[in-house]
Amino acid sequence: MAKDLVSTLADLKEQEALKIVEGRLSAGEEPLKILEDARKAMELVGKRFASSEYFMPDLVYSGEILKAVTDMVKPRMSKEAEIKRVGKVVFGTVAGDIHDIGKDIVVFMLDVNGFEVYDLGVDVPAQKFVEKIKESGAPIVGLSGFLALAFDSMKQTIEAIQAAGLRDNVKVMIGGGQISEEIRKYTGADAYGLDAMAGVSLAKKWAGAG
Amino acid sequence: MPAIRDIPLSLKTGEVLRRQGFRGHSKIRPEIKNLILELLATVENTHLLEPAVAYEYYQVTGMSSGQVSLEGDKAIHGSLLPTIFPEAKELAALVCTIGPKLEKQVTDYSKSGETLRGMILDGIGSAAVDMLAPEACRLIASRATSHGHQTSSPVSPGWPGLPLTEQWNLFELVNTQEIGVSLTASGIMVPRKSVSMVIGIGPQMATWTRAEVCTRCSLRKTCPYRIQA
Numbered sequence: 001m002a003k004d005l006v007s008t009l010a011d012l013k014e015q016e017a018l019k020i021v022e023g024r025l026s027a028g029e030e031p032l033k034i035l036e037d038a039r040k041a042m043e044l045v046g047k048r049f050a051s052s053e054y055f056m057p058d059l060v061y062s063g064e065i066l067k068a069v070t071d072m073v074k075p076r077m078s079k080e081a082e083i084k085r086v087g088k089v090v091f092g093t094v095a096g097d098i099h100d101i102g103k104d105i106v107v108f109m110l111d112v113n114g115f116e117v118y119d120l121g122v123d124v125p126a127q128k129f130v131e132k133i134k135e136s137g138a139p140i141v142g143l144s145g146f147l148a149l150a151f152d153s154m155k156q157t158i159e160a161i162q163a164a165g166l167r168d169n170v171k172v173m174i175g176g177g178q179i180s181e182e183i184r185k186y187t188g189a190d191a192y193g194l195d196a197m198a199g200v201s202l203a204k205k206w207a208g209a210g
Numbered sequence: 211m212p213a214i215r216d217i218p219l220s221l222k223t224g225e226v227l228r229r230q231g232f233r234g235h236s237k238i239r240p241e242i243k244n245l246i247l248e249l250l251a252t253v254e255n256t257h258l259l260e261p262a263v264a265y266e267y268y269q270v271t272g273m274s275s276g277q278v279s280l281e282g283d284k285a286i287h288g289s290l291l292p293t294i295f296p297e298a299k300e301l302a303a304l305v306c307t308i309g310p311k312l313e314k315q316v317t318d319y320s321k322s323g324e325t326l327r328g329m330i331l332d333g334i335g336s337a338a339v340d341m342l343a344p345e346a347c348r349l350i351a352s353r354a355t356s357h358g359h360q361t362s363s364p365v366s367p368g369w370p371g372l373p374l375t376e377q378w379n380l381f382e383l384v385n386t387q388e389i390g391v392s393l394t395a396s397g398i399m400v401p402r403k404s405v406s407m408v409i410g411i412g413p414q415m416a417t418w419t420r421a422e423v424c425t426r427c428s429l430r431k432t433c434p435y436r437i438q439a
Contacts, residue, residue, distance in 0.1 A: 012239060056231045057242045060326045067323075096396035101316060101332040108325040123394075149374060149396050195231075 005034065009041035010048070012058060014065045021069050031073040038069050042113065049197050059197060060105060063112040070112070085116040087207030088138035090129060092120030094153035099146035102176060102196075106142065109196045115140075115203055126153075126160035133166050140203050143189065145176040154187040162188075171206045175199055213264040213388040214349070219308075219341050221250055221334060229333035229340070242330075249331050253312065258331075259338050260309030262389035263346040267411075268301050286379060286408060290371030295362045295410030302350045302411060303383040304364075307391045307404035308338045335403040343405050354411045362415035363423075364407035372408075380406050 005024070009017040024034055045062040048054040054062075089110055093103045100122045107119045118132050133141060141161070143154045154174050161167050174189040175198070184192040193199040226246050227238065253259055272279035273296060277287045280301060291298075312335045319328035343364065351361040367377040377397045384406075386392065391404050399406065410416075424436040 012241070014241070052233060053237070055233065057245075057326060057330060058239060060329055061239070061241065064326055096394070096398075098394060098398055098400070099402065100320070101329060104320040105325060105329055108323075147374075147398065148368065149398075 005037040006041045006044065009038055009062070009065060009069070010044035012045075012061055012065065014061075014068070017065055018068060018072065021072050025072065025076055031077045034073050035070065038066055042066060046197055046201070049195075056105075056195065059195075060108065063109050066112045084114075086114035086209045087140060087203065088116045088118070088136055089140040089142055089203055090118045090120065090132045090136060090138045091142040091144070092124035092129065093122040093144045093146075094150050094157055095123055095125050096153045097145045097147060097150040097176075098122045099144070099176070102146060103144040106144065106175060106193075106196045106199045109200050110142075110203055113200050113204070114209070115207070126157040129157050130160050130164045130166065133161065133170060134164070139170055140206050141170050141172045142199060142203075143172065143174045143187075145174070146178070147176075148178055150176060151178075151183055151186060154183075154189065158188045171202075173199060173202045212266070213262060213385070215260070215262045215389075217261040217263065217342060217345050219259060219261055219338050219345070221253070221337055221341065223247070223250070225337040225340060226250070226330070226334050229336040230330065245326065245330055246334075249327065249334055253331075253334055253338075256311075258312040258315055260311060261306070261338070261342050261345075262309065263304060263306045263342070263349070264384045264386055264389045264391070265302055265304040265346065265350065266384050268303065268383065270298050270301055273298075280383075284379075284383060286372075286376055286383075288372040288376060290365060290369060291408065291410065293371065294365065294416055295412065297414060298362070298410035298412045299359070300354075300411040302361075302409040303380055303407075304346050304350070304409065305381070305384050305386045305389065305391050305399075305404060305406045306339065306342045306346050307389055307399075307401055308335060308342060309390065309403075310401040312338070313401050313403060339403045339405055343407065346407070347409060350409050350411070359411050359413060360415040361417075362410035363417045363419075364409050366405065366407050377406060380408065 005020045021034055049059050091107050107117050110117045118136055120128055143157055145154055158172055172189045173191050173193055174187055175193040179192045191202050193202055223246055268280040271281055273292050275292055277285045278291045279285045316328045316332045347364055354361045365372055368374045374397055381393055392400050
């Protein structure tokens with residue numbers, strides 16, 4: 001049974017996967033076990049995305065199925081067994097840039113992969129990142145920017161985090177259309193991701209869940 | 211200053227897939243394909259695309275290594291234009307947009323947790339702009355041909371040798387208010403699904419394909435939207 005959910009979800013067979021979950025819940029199975037299988041399935045999805053067997057819409061589709069599974073399982077969980085969040089992430093598109101779709105996809109994928117995400121939106125001033133890091137205590141920060149003009153803004157945001165004395169407490173990832181290792185060095189970020197899956201992998205690694 | 215609307219755009223699934231980062235070796239899941247087809251139908255039935263092009267012609271009055279001088283004491287700065295079309299007699303400045311409706315729908319989908327729909331609709335918007343730009347170029351080419359001239363392929367601010375700061379300059383050359391396109395303080399076009407371009411016009415103009423542009427781009431190895439020859 002367990003293998004079925006893993007392979008069915010990894011194969012992105014939404015209705016079948018949800019039917020399996022329903023059956024296992026009706027049979028009184030421990031909800032956390034179901035979520036553990038869902039997590040294994042997502043690992044397979046990640047591998048298939050990395051090998052180009054899946055492309056971005058498949059990845060987001062898998063996230064939507066996982067969200068549906070989580071929504072089914074959650075009400076059956078006892079308070080003690082509530083789903084533990086993997087970690088906290090402050091995320092936003094940096095000041096001067098208003099592109100949101102890439103940011104929204106990464107936020108969604110982080111969320112369904114168990115992170116508590118503070119989505120600050122687009123055109124976010126550096127100080128707003130600083131305030132949210134202080135307030136939330138999030139150890140991970142994601143800076144998104146689609147155009148080359150975002151690079152200076154990313155650099156200024158990281159400098160503001162540094163000036164606030166928070167740089168040693170957080171890992172910063174950057175992402176967007178034009179990002180490379182050169183840009184990472186220029187901005188002072190710890191790492192960069194070329195797609196949503198890379199962002200999730202980095203966050204998992206930094207949260208010790210990878 | 212001329213502006214045209216009601217440009218028919220016939221969107222194809224292949225272009226939409228490219229804008230989703232599809233590279234040809236992935237399988238297209240029926241659910242994804244059906245969603246693309248459904249959203250393409252939605253775009254058409256609810257008139258989410260409002261394609262419009264504003265453009266203007268300028269006589270070239272001078273050319274140096276760092277700028278093209280235009281009639282009316284105007285100029286476009288940077289080394290790119292003098293390099294790629296030194297013999298241009300005239301220059302067309304254009305701004306094209308698909309309007310704000312599609313972007314609003316993308317935001318609504320994202321806000322309501324329909325991330326996949328939002329993502330695919332956003333890709334449809336990008337594909338629509340990709341299709342609109344060549345239509346606008348054809349319009350310029352048609353006039354040039356009737357004058358016995360050729361047109362260059364288009365270039366846009368942000369290309370090496372044509373700084374992004376020239377975006378403001380270009381917006382001075384075209385009446386973008388006519389089509390509802392403006393610039394943010396940082397130079398991003400709103401609606402975002404817009405494109406600005408400059409085309410050289412003259413007896414002999416250089417042309418290049420979109421795939422050739424991709425091969426010269428610094429992101430040619432990693433860009434998920436690159437076009438392969």
